[in-house]
């Protein structure tokens with residue numbers, strides 16, 4: 001489960017920031033999880049819950065995961081659109097192949113190029 005090591009390194013970032021701001025308590029953490037990051041949101045959240053027990057200042061921290069829909073640019077007409085996913089469960093198995101079966105809603109081209117989506121970004125931390 002590589003979510004464990006990802007959650008661990010994310011937590012190191014959070015702890016470093018908390019130290020920097022001399023915070024005693026982290027209340028919430030928001031993480032952006034790209035649809036192509038290969039990270040299973042449920043596993044990541046699970047790993048976070050386990051790891052936070054080791055850090056006093058994270059005991060009350062609530063993790064918010066943002067999982068945006070995949071975006072792409074059409075190579076036919078240049079339109080940038082996001083495509084809704086079939087369901088939460090499908091995210092775990094999502095790959096760039098996702099787009100090969102899709103058509104641009106504007107020009108019906110099938111030459112779609114994914115825009116980002118591999119990111120795992122620490123977006124916001126609330127602490128006191």
Ligand SMILES: [Zn+2]
Pocket residue numbers: 074075076077078079104105106107108109
């Ligand atoms: Zn198009």
